[in-house]
Amino acid sequence: MDEFDLIEEFFTRPTRRAEVVLGVGDDAALLTLAGAANTLAVTTDTLIEGVHFLPSAPGFDVGYKALAVNVSDLAAMGACPLAFLLSLTLPAVDRSWLAGFRDGLFALADAVGLDLIGGDTVRGPLAVTITALGTVAPGTALRRDGARPGDRVYVSGLLGEAALGFFLRAGRLSLPPEFQESVLARLDRPWPRIHEGQALVGIASAAIDISDGLVADLGHILKASGVGARLDLRRLPLSDAYDAAFPTLGYDPALVFGDDYELCFTVPPERVPALAGVASRLMCGLHYIGDIVAGAGLTLHDGQGAYTPARAGYNHFDDAGSL
Ligand code: ADP
Ligand code: MG
Numbered sequence: 001m002d003e004f005d006l007i008e009e010f011f012t013r014p015t016r017r018a019e020v021v022l023g024v025g026d027d028a029a030l031l032t033l034a035g036a037a038n039t040l041a042v043t044t045d046t047l048i049e050g051v052h053f054l055p056s057a058p059g060f061d062v063g064y065k066a067l068a069v070n071v072s073d074l075a076a077m078g079a080c081p082l083a084f085l086l087s088l089t090l091p092a093v094d095r096s097w098l099a100g101f102r103d104g105l106f107a108l109a110d111a112v113g114l115d116l117i118g119g120d121t122v123r124g125p126l127a128v129t130i131t132a133l134g135t136v137a138p139g140t141a142l143r144r145d146g147a148r149p150g151d152r153v154y155v156s157g158l159l160g161e162a163a164l165g166f167f168l169r170a171g172r173l174s175l176p177p178e179f180q181e182s183v184l185a186r187l188d189r190p191w192p193r194i195h196e197g198q199a200l201v202g203i204a205s206a207a208i209d210i211s212d213g214l215v216a217d218l219g220h221i222l223k224a225s226g227v228g229a230r231l232d233l234r235r236l237p238l239s240d241a242y243d244a245a246f247p248t249l250g251y252d253p254a255l256v257f258g259d260d261y262e263l264c265f266t267v268p269p270e271r272v273p274a275l276a277g278v279a280s281r282l283m284c285g286l287h288y289i290g291d292i293v294a295g296a297g298l299t300l301h302d303g304q305g306a307y308t309p310a311r312a313g314y315n316h317f318d319d320a321g322s323l
Pocket of ligand 2: 208209211
C-alpha cells in the first residue's frame with residue numbers, strides 16, 4: 001500500500017461544509033468563507049530527521065527547507081503567501097541549532113512575505129511540521145483536475161538538480177568542481193516557484209509542484225483530470241551539470257527522484273501566447289515537454305522509442321513489508 005492509497009482508503013470522504021471548495025487531494029485545500037473576497041489555500045508538510053534531512057544538516061537549511069516545501073505547495077495553487085504555523089518536535093534545546101533554524105526559516109518567510117502566526121513546541125525525535133496559508137481570488141486557483149486532451153505540458157526551471165546534489169553528497173557521483181555548489185544548494189535550499197505560480201493563474205489549466213518526481217507528480221494531474229500524457233524526454237530541461245553526468249545517470253534522476261520543487265503545469269493551446277507573454281518576466285525558464293492526450297497513463301519517448309524509468313517516484317511506504 002502506498003501513501004496515496006492509505007490517504008484514499010482511510011481519510012478521503014465527502015466534505016460537508018459549503019466553505020470547503022477543495023479538500024483532500026491537491027497541493028493545498030481551498031476555503032472560501034462567506035462574504036470573503038479571497039479564497040484561503042491551506043497546506044501542511046512535515047520534515048523528519050533521518051528521513052528528509054541528515055542529522056548533520058545545518059539548522060539554517062532545515063528551517064529554510066521546511067518552509068520552502070510548503071511555499072512550493074502554495075505556488076502550485078497560484079496562491080499568494082500569507083502566514084504559517086510552526087510545530088517543532090525537539091529532542092533537547094540546542095540554542096545554536098535553533099538560531100540557525102530560525103535564520104533559515106525567517107530568511108525565506110521574509111523573502112516571500114509570510115508571517116509566523118503560531119504553532120506548537122514539544123519534546124521528541126527531531127521533526128518540523130509547517131502549515132502554510134495563502135490567498136487566491138475565488139475560482140482561480142491552479143488545481144490538479146483541469147488538464148484536457150490537447151493541452152501542452154510544461155515544467156519550470158531545471159529537473160534532476162536535487163538528485164545530483166543528493167548523489168554527490170552520498171559519494172555516488174563525481175562532478176566537476178564548478179557544478180558542485182549549485183547542485184547542493186538546489187537540494188538544501190530550493191527556491192519555491194511562487195512568482196511563476198501566481199503568473200500562471202488564468203493561463204494554466206492544471207498545476208502541481210514536483211516534490212516526488214515528474215512521473216509521480218504529473219501522474220497526479222493525469223489521474224485527477226482523467227487524461228493521459230505523452231512526453232518527449234529530449235525536451236527535459238537539464239543543466240550543464242546534469243549533461244556532464246548524463247552518461248552515468250541517464251534520464252531517471254530527472255524523472256523519478258523528486259525534491260526539485262519545480263512546477264509542472266498544463267496550458268490549453270489558445271493560451272500559449274499568453275504564457276509566452278508572462279514567461280519573459282519570470283526568473284526561470286518554462287519548458288514545453290509534451291502533450292496531454294485522451295485516455296490514461298503517461299508515455300515517455302526519447303525519439304528512439306518508448307522509455308520506462310526503473311521506478312515510479314518517491315513514496316514513503318513503497319518498500320515491500322514497510323506497512
Ligand atoms: P503534497 O506532496 O502536495 O504535499 P501529499 O502527497 O503530501 O501532497 O498529499 C496528497 C494529498 O493528500 C494532499 O491533498 C494532502 O493534503 C492530503 N493528505 C495527506 N495526508 C493526509 C491525511 N493523513 N489526512 C488527510 N489528508 C491527507
Ligand atoms: Mg505538492
